[in-house]
Every structure is written in C-alpha cells, then in structure tokens.
Amino acid sequence: MSTTEIGKGDLQPIADIDRMIHEPARLMILAYLYVVESADFLFLMRQTGLTGGNLSSHLSKLEAAGYIDIEKEFVDKKPHTMLRLTDKGRAAFREYRQSMQQIFDGLPD
Amino acid sequence: MSQNLDLKEIERRVEQSVFQDGLMEIMLGIFLLVVSASFATSAISIPFISMFTIFLGKPILERLKKRYIYPRIGYVKLRPEKEADPKGIVVAGIVYVVILLGSMGVFHLTMGEERGWAFWFNYFLPASTGFMLAIGPFWLGETYGVKRGYVFAALFLLSGIAIPVLGIASGYEAVGLECLLVGMVSLISGVIMFTRFLRKYPLPAEGTSDVND
Numbered sequence: 001m002s003t004t005e006i007g008k009g010d011l012q013p014i015a016d017i018d019r020m021i022h023e024p025a026r027l028m029i030l031a032y033l034y035v036v037e038s039a040d041f042l043f044l045m046r047q048t049g050l051t052g053g054n055l056s057s058h059l060s061k062l063e064a065a066g067y068i069d070i071e072k073e074f075v076d077k078k079p080h081t082m083l084r085l086t087d088k089g090r091a092a093f094r095e096y097r098q099s100m101q102q103i104f105d106g107l108p109d
Numbered sequence: 110m111s112q113n114l115d116l117k118e119i120e121r122r123v124e125q126s127v128f129q130d131g132l133m134e135i136m137l138g139i140f141l142l143v144v145s146a147s148f149a150t151s152a153i154s155i156p157f158i159s160m161f162t163i164f165l166g167k168p169i170l171e172r173l174k175k176r177y178i179y180p181r182i183g184y185v186k187l188r189p190e191k192e193a194d195p196k197g198i199v200v201a202g203i204v205y206v207v208i209l210l211g212s213m214g215v216f217h218l219t220m221g222e223e224r225g226w227a228f229w230f231n232y233f234l235p236a237s238t239g240f241m242l243a244i245g246p247f248w249l250g251e252t253y254g255v256k257r258g259y260v261f262a263a264l265f266l267l268s269g270i271a272i273p274v275l276g277i278a279s280g281y282e283a284v285g286l287e288c289l290l291v292g293m294v295s296l297i298s299g300v301i302m303f304t305r306f307l308r309k310y311p312l313p314a315e316g317t318s319d320v321n322d
Contacts, residue, residue: 035120043183
C-alpha cells in the first residue's frame, strides 16, 4: 500500500487497506498472535470470544492467505492445533497498522 | 477502531491470563514452607532444596498446567524474550552469596569482629534474604504486569527488616520465620486463586477445542 501522507480528498489508501486483516474477527486473531510466539485454538477462542466454528473459518482464510501457520498434532490421542503468525502475516499486520494510523492521522479534526 | 488497537493492552491481558491460575503461588508457598521447616529442623539442606526447585520446579509446574490449566483456557507460548531464564536465577543466587560474604567482611572491618558478626547475622542476613527473595515477584510484576508480584516483593522486604528489628527473631530464625510468613500467604492465596480458576473455567465440551477440517 502507498505510504504517502493522506491529504483531504486523497482516499486511495483506504481502498488499498488489506481486507483480509480489516475484518474485525480476523484483526482480533492477528492482534493476539502478533503479541505471542504461538497459541492453540482453545486459547484464541477464550481470548477472542469467538465460537469454535467462527474462529475455525477465519483461521482457514488466514492460512490460505499465508498469514498464519496451522500445525496439527495429537496430544494424548486428541487433536491439538497450534497457531502462529508467519513472517508474511507479521509484515502485513505491521503494514496494516501503519496504514490505518496514517489514514486517521491524515483526516481533519 | 484500528488506530486505537492497543497491542500493549492485548499483550498484558494474555500475560495475565497465564498467571491467573494460582499454581505458581502454590508452588512458591510449598517451597517457602519447606525452606522454613528446614531452618527449624535442619533436616533438609537448603542448597539441595534450591537446586531441586530450580531444575524440577518448572517441569512440575508444566505438568500441573497440562493437567488442569491448558484443557480449560488453552495454551499460549509467550515470546522468547518474555520467558524466565533459569540461568538468571542461578546467577542471582551466586551474586547473593558473594554479597553475603562481601558484606560480612565489610561489617568485620567497620564494626569490629564481634559486633560486625552479630549485626551481619542478626539483621543483615534476614534483610538481604528478604531482598533476594523479593527480586522474583518484583520481576514478575515488572515484566508481566502481575500486580500481586509487588505485594509479595513488599512482604519479603518488610518481613526481612521488621522481624529482626521488632525483636521477634533474628539470624536464621528470622529467615525461617520470613519464609513461613510469606509461604503461608502465598499458599493460601494460590489455593483460593486455583479454586476460583477451576470454577470460572470449566472443561469445555468435547469437540469444541480444535480447528475443524
């Protein structure tokens, strides 16, 4: 996305916002994964307050975009899923934050 | 919304969720009560207890968490720079012994052999032990924003100074009493926190704890 300062009427950066991240539930998931090394499915469910199905669907989209890694394993014969942000996901999240900051900073009071 | 995305607040919330179960307080309480008992009976070696705790404390805590905590609230791995380093605990222990020995020499030189030794043993030893024991909880408060870490640090510091100054006990007895006092507070608060945790987070229903394919 363009990193130029936004003036009045120049709204192109808003159109360039990463919609994969901009969705509130996915933004929440990425924010949690951004501040930790990794987390499992249940932890994210508890922290975000999303239902299992909803969280699962958003995670699949984020994985397809290459923003998160989903690692499945079996612990005591039960499936266990660990999630972590990829380098691409981390960079995209950082860029999203900067873009949003610039957009709001550039708006008149 | 997004421009106010407070990652520090999210990080703080995650870290506090890791320390909300009370298991660490229970472990600390048991450790301090064993240390206190060893001062009273001289039956158990304190270096042995310390080494046992440093090397086995974390695996035992992890086992308990796997059994009771992770099935309820899930598992999170904090960033590596936020993890406690056991080497740091060993280094702190060595620094503490060096300070104890060095201060003993200083008191001997400045106050004379008999008075210097009496002051060091009766007052400095309990106070410095309180200070050393306060470092861990204080670090917890500073690094993870766990407020009760400051309370435990203050308890250690105050009891290390107050017990000998008020004439309740001195020397090893004061250190033992200090461990007994803080150990009991830690154990009781840990048990209360753990009970609350189990009530607040019942085990989720089967099949809701993982990604659907």
